[in-house]
Amino acid sequence: MDKTNKNENIASDNAIVKTIGAFIRHHRLEQNKTQSQLAEEAGINRSTLAEFEKGKRSNIITFIQLLRVLNLLYVMEQFKVTQQISPIQLAEMEQSKRKRASKTKKITKKIKSNW
Numbered sequence: 001m002d003k004t005n006k007n008e009n010i011a012s013d014n015a016i017v018k019t020i021g022a023f024i025r026h027h028r029l030e031q032n033k034t035q036s037q038l039a040e041e042a043g044i045n046r047s048t049l050a051e052f053e054k055g056k057r058s059n060i061i062t063f064i065q066l067l068r069v070l071n072l073l074y075v076m077e078q079f080k081v082t083q084q085i086s087p088i089q090l091a092e093m094e095q096s097k098r099k100r101a102s103k104t105k106k107i108t109k110k111i112k113s114n115w
Helices: 003-010 013-030 035-042 046-054 060-069 073-079 087-096
Strands: none
Touching: 013 046, 013 060, 035 046, 035 060, 046 060, 060 073
C-alpha cells in the first residue's frame, strides 16, 4: 500500500468531510462562481453551501446536486460496482459453449395404413 492510501485510511470522518468541502470550493472557484450563484443553481441555500465547503455540514444529496451543477458527476463513477466473472465461472461458460453443429433431424411423416 502506498503512502497516500495509508493517509486516507487513517483520516477521520471530519477530515474526509473537510476534504470534500475543499474539493467543491476549489471547483467552484475554478469555474469563477460565487457561493450565491452555485447555491442558486444547485437549489440550496448559500449558508448550506458555505457550511458544506467548510466541512461543517454534509449531506449526500447536497453533494450530488453540487457535483451535477459543477459538471463533476463523473466523480461518482468511482463508486460504480461492476459484476465480475470469476475465472472458474468463465471456464464453465467456455465449456458449455457449443463446439460443433449437429445434424438436423429429418422428420418423416408416416402414413397410416388401413391394415
